Amino acid sequence: MSGFAATGxxxxxxxxxxxxxxxxxxxxxxxxxxxxxxxxxxLSRPAVTRALGLLADAGIVEFFEGNDSRVGRPAVRARFxxxxxxxxxxxxxxxxxxxxxxxxxxxxxxxxxxxxxxxQTGPExxxxxxxxxxxxxxxxxxxxxxxxxxxxxxPGVVDHERGEVVLAPSIPGWAGVSLLAELREWLGCPxxxxxxxxxxxxxxxxxxxxxxxxxxxxxxxxxxSGIVIGGKPYRGANSASGELGxxxxxxxxxxxxxxxxxxxxxxxxxxxxxxxxxxxxERCAGLRAALExxxxxxxxxxxxxxxxxxxxxxxxxxxxxxxGLAAQLLILDPGLVVVGGGVSRAGTVLxxxxxxxxxxxxxxxxxxxxxxxxxxxxxxGAVRMALDSAERRLAKDTAA
Amino acid sequence: MSGFAATGxxxxxxxxxxxxxxxxxxxxxxxxxxxxxxxxxxLSRPAVTRALGLLADAGIVEFFEGNDSRVGRPAVRARFxxxxxxxxxxxxxxxxxxxxxxxxxxxxxxxxxxxxxxxQTGPExxxxxxxxxxxxxxxxxxxxxxxxxxxxxxPGVVDHERGEVVLAPSIPGWAGVSLLAELREWLGCPxxxxxxxxxxxxxxxxxxxxxxxxxxxxxxxxxxSGIVIGGKPYRGANSASGELGxxxxxxxxxxxxxxxxxxxxxxxxxxxxxxxxxxxxERCAGLRAALExxxxxxxxxxxxxxxxxxxxxxxxxxxxxxxGLAAQLLILDPGLVVVGGGVSRAGTVLxxxxxxxxxxxxxxxxxxxxxxxxxxxxxxGAVRMALDSAERRLAKDTAA
Numbered sequence: 022m023s024g025f026a027a028t029g030x031x032x033x034x035x036x037x038x039x040x041x042x043x044x045x046x047x048x049x050x051x052x053x054x055x056x057x058x059x060x061x062x063x064l065s066r067p068a069v070t071r072a073l074g075l076l077a078d079a080g081i082v083e084f085f086e087g088n089d090s091r092v093g094r095p096a097v098r099a100r101f102x103x104x105x106x107x108x109x110x111x112x113x114x115x116x117x118x119x120x121x122x123x124x125x126x127x128x129x130x131x132x133x134x135x136x137x138x139x140x141q142t143g144p145e146x147x148x149x150x151x152x153x154x155x156x157x158x159x160x161x162x163x164x165x166x167x168x169x170x171x172x173x174x175x176p177g178v179v180d181h182e183r184g185e186v187v188l189a190p191s192i193p194g195w196a197g198v199s200l201l202a203e204l205r206e207w208l209g210c211p212x213x214x215x216x217x218x219x220x221x222x223x224x225x226x227x228x229x230x231x232x233x234x235x236x237x238x239x240x241x242x243x244x245x246s247g248i249v250i251g252g253k254p255y256r257g258a259n260s261a262s263g264e265l266g267x268x269x270x271x272x273x274x275x276x277x278x279x280x281x282x283x284x285x286x287x288x289x290x291x292x293x294x295x296x297x298x299x300x301x302x303e304r305c306a307g308l309r310a311a312l313e314x315x316x317x318x319x320x321x322x323x324x325x326x327x328x329x330x331x332x333x334x335x336x337x338x339x340x341x342x343x344x345g346l347a348a349q350l351l352i353l354d355p356g357l358v359v360v361g362g363g364v365s366r367a368g369t370v371l372x373x374x375x376x377x378x379x380x381x382x383x384x385x386x387x388x389x390x391x392x393x394x395x396x397x398x399x400x401x402g403a404v405r406m407a408l409d410s411a412e413r414r415l416a417k418d419t420a421a
Numbered sequence: 422m423s424g425f426a427a428t429g430x431x432x433x434x435x436x437x438x439x440x441x442x443x444x445x446x447x448x449x450x451x452x453x454x455x456x457x458x459x460x461x462x463x464l465s466r467p468a469v470t471r472a473l474g475l476l477a478d479a480g481i482v483e484f485f486e487g488n489d490s491r492v493g494r495p496a497v498r499a500r501f502x503x504x505x506x507x508x509x510x511x512x513x514x515x516x517x518x519x520x521x522x523x524x525x526x527x528x529x530x531x532x533x534x535x536x537x538x539x540x541q542t543g544p545e546x547x548x549x550x551x552x553x554x555x556x557x558x559x560x561x562x563x564x565x566x567x568x569x570x571x572x573x574x575x576p577g578v579v580d581h582e583r584g585e586v587v588l589a590p591s592i593p594g595w596a597g598v599s600l601l602a603e604l605r606e607w608l609g610c611p612x613x614x615x616x617x618x619x620x621x622x623x624x625x626x627x628x629x630x631x632x633x634x635x636x637x638x639x640x641x642x643x644x645x646s647g648i649v650i651g652g653k654p655y656r657g658a659n660s661a662s663g664e665l666g667x668x669x670x671x672x673x674x675x676x677x678x679x680x681x682x683x684x685x686x687x688x689x690x691x692x693x694x695x696x697x698x699x700x701x702x703e704r705c706a707g708l709r710a711a712l713e714x715x716x717x718x719x720x721x722x723x724x725x726x727x728x729x730x731x732x733x734x735x736x737x738x739x740x741x742x743x744x745g746l747a748a749q750l751l752i753l754d755p756g757l758v759v760v761g762g763g764v765s766r767a768g769t770v771l772x773x774x775x776x777x778x779x780x781x782x783x784x785x786x787x788x789x790x791x792x793x794x795x796x797x798x799x800x801x802g803a804v805r806m807a808l809d810s811a812e813r814r815l816a817k818d819t820a821a
Contacts, residue, residue, distance in 0.1 A: 178785065188785075190784075234658060246752070248752075250655060255650060257753060257754025257755065257756070258755055258756025258757075258787075259754050259756065259785040259786075261754040261785040262752065263752060263754075264751040264752070264754075264784055265751070265752065267751050267784060268751060269670075269747075270669075270670065270674055271674055274691065274744060275737060275740065277781075278744075278781070278782065291674065337675060340675065341674055341675070344669070344674060347669075348669075348752075351664040351667050351668060352646070352648075352663060352664070352665065352748075352753065353657060354656075354657025354658050354660075354661040354664075355658060356658025356659065357658075381678070382669075382678060384578065384588060384590075384661055384667060385588075385659040386659075
């Protein structure tokens with residue numbers, strides 16, 4: 022009868038507190054009246070009141086005098102103390118680190134981005150990650166050791182359950198680096214890792230497109246995709262689905278595909294952000310000065326403005342991207358494609374051209390949208406993963 | 422209280438009879454003792470006996486003296502009368518029709534295959550389908566009008582719920598042909614239609630590979646694929662997933678892909694059965710006489726035997742197929758690929774080469790198996806679909 026004993030008063034109180042906290046956090050602004058929480062949880066007034074008391078004792082909830090809009094008289098409102106703790110979401114790529122620090126409600130408190138020279142080694146990159154994390158935490162007024170949880174997004178094949186980078190062709194020495202163990206020891210909190218594109222999909226479904234079926238394409242220097250079917254991410258048998266970046270549309274059909282020396286996939290070398298920069302420098306003489314800093318934005322600005330070379334170059338980029346995307350759409354027929362990542366900032370001049378080229382390549386239509394999260398998706402998804410971890414700690418604190 | 426009234430004795434008897442019939446049909450050889458059926462259904466002996474009586478009255482079940490192996494004395498066994506009715510499964514392609522007639526247990530009673538000239542029109546093909554069905558039914562000793570249900574598999578995008586061919590580029594005038602309505606009127610029984618590759622997947626999971634996650638590739642003159650995720654077919658937003666045949670690995674990246682004039686997709690023109698025949702005729706002078714009948718089998722037989730031209734040609738075919746398959750595997754990472762269709766008969770000389778080329782193109786491993794169903798998969802899947810329909814009639818007859 023141990024199963025029965027496990028539902029004793031202590032466990033029930035904890036379950037009620039977890040339910041009330043969940044309802045409170047889901048409320049607008051993280052505040053609610055007792056009546057709201059009764060409605061959301063189905064619990065009685067005494068049960069909600071007792072749960073809020075427990076949560077207040079644990080420092081998770083506080084009360085303040087609100088206004089009951091229905092009857093115009095003051096009403097006590099409970100507020101989730103999101104400032105109680107902080108988490109970090111980290112997007113680490115071949116030569117950039119973006120760290121986002123948020124409170125427990127996911128409100129961004131600081132954001133720090135460092136761009137280094139490309140093709141860092143694993144240990145160098147791990148060092149850059151630490152410095153950037155310290156700087157971002159400092160900006161947020163949080164000691165790194167006080168973080169509740171950290172999420173990390175990285176390119177390559179990641180076994181997110183074991184927390185291991187299995188394969189990371191774009192960063193020499195990155196797979197197998199003991200990053201997680203080191204971070205956990207340094208920070209003394211849970212550290213989780215997942216593939217960057219998977220996290221961008223998580224962020225998209227948290228803060229962007231919530232459709233239950235979609236294909237998300239991360240388009241930056243690297244290109245990868247995440248598949249959502251029936252509301253769930255589809256990862257594949259080896260956590261290696263969606264590797265659009267390695268699609269080869271260039272090698273003549275009867276030739277042997279070359280082994281990549283830069284860790285990039287064929288499609289990334291064709292139309293990733295670095296390839297776009299190369300094309301723009303080569304084909305738009307008038308833009309060379311503007312492109313000197315390595316940012317591709319001037320290409321799209323010039324194309325918007327009608328610069329003929331820029332328009333033609335953007336059309337080549339759009340046609341190439343459409344060819345690769347079409348290959349994936351023929352297989353998946355997802356109905357909706359959301360494009361995120363750095364290149365998604367390019368705007369309508371690029372994406373209208375992509376849509377035009379796509380139409381000629383597909384058997385059935387697809388809706389293409391640009392993600393509202395742009396290049397922040399991966400870090401936001403890492404934040405979401407860290408918040409899931411922080412929620413487990415909240416649940417434990419509630420029970421204590 | 423109408424929901425309550427619906428569970429009266431009549432409905433209960435019907436539910437019990439349906440459960441007992443299901444258990445009986447699932448038994449080896451379609452026969453079982455009352456005790457077996459009690460165990461399988463959880464019903465009492467009187468309930469099972471009453472249900473069997475109902476089924477016997479309806480002509481669905483008969484009894485015979487079996488032998489109870491446990492105690493050595495005779496025991497009454499019930500037998501599902503699979504011969505009570507027949508269904509047809511039909512595989513119709515651009516220039517072939519395969520009709521399979523089975524009893525209600527799926528035992529094949531007759532099989533008839535007709536190959537015509539390619540690129541028939543829709544009405545011509547519908548005519549060929551009728552003649553072939555009449556011939557196969559005749560061979561099975563069944564009047565077409567006595568069929569319980571018919572399943573049809575056809576290339577193209579099929580709305581299997583509405584029973585409409587939405588798009589069939591390979592057969593002029595096939596989409597929108599009133600095939601189903603005409604067949605239903607002629608035969609007076611339910612007629613269902615689905616995409617041929619989807620049906621090959623159904624057959625594969627019924628009679629072949631039962632893995633819950635797999636990619637099935639139908640490789641014949643046409644090339645398409647079916648995706649199974651978590652035990653369920655994934656069809657896509659427009660029932661148009663898996664269109665591997667339209668993948669374009671040939672058009673130079675900055676060129677405009679040509680519009681197909683033959684209704685075939687780019688990958689089908691590259692490495693479908695007809696393309697393989699063309700390659701073999703072109704590159705294997707010594708095989709031209711053997712290849713005259715349009716069958717590609719002599720190519721693979723010669724390659725098995727060590728013919729240098731044949732070996733080289735098979736390697737080209739394998740390399741090309743691997744390039745297209747790799748594109749799909751990079752997206753899906755399915756873990757298991759099953760190849761069916763006519764070309765799957767080619768044997769190890771082809772598939773060992775495919776596996777060798779695949780290994781150089783993938784980031785993670787995949788297991789490639791050849792379907793045991795070969796070119797019968799589509800018709801068998803159509804049979805399965807017809808049997809599902811026949812089962813609904815059985816359930817109704819049981820209730821009468």
